[in-house]
Amino acid sequence: MGLTCPSCGNETGFLVKTLQTHVVQAGGAELDLSEQSRPAVLELLCDECDTELDLGALDPDLRREMILLVGAH
Numbered sequence: 697m698g699l700t701c702p703s704c705g706n707e708t709g710f711l712v713k714t715l716q717t718h719v720v721q722a723g724g725a726e727l728d729l730s731e732q733s734r735p736a737v738l739e740l741l742c743d744e745c746d747t748e749l750d751l752g753a754l755d756p757d758l759r760r761e762m763i764l765l766v767g768a769h
């Protein structure tokens with residue numbers, strides 16, 4: 697598929713870390729969620745040895761597919 701850990705050669709399991717922002721309104725009686733951003737991909741790590749893979753160096757199609765897969769943008 698094109699993903700390979702440069703450190704241990706793992707080609708199957710990877711961790712994708714995302715960051716998501718929520719806007720919470722605190723003016724009323726209860727907290728209210730008014731806005732929620734789509735998560736942004738922060739890091740791609742090997743699941744075997746935790747080596748960070750360079751997202752910018754990924755094949756663009758592969759990167760797009762992965763971003764869609766985790767619901768990010």
Ligand SMILES: [Zn+2]
Pocket residue numbers: 701702703704705706742743744745746747
């Ligand atoms: Zn690895």
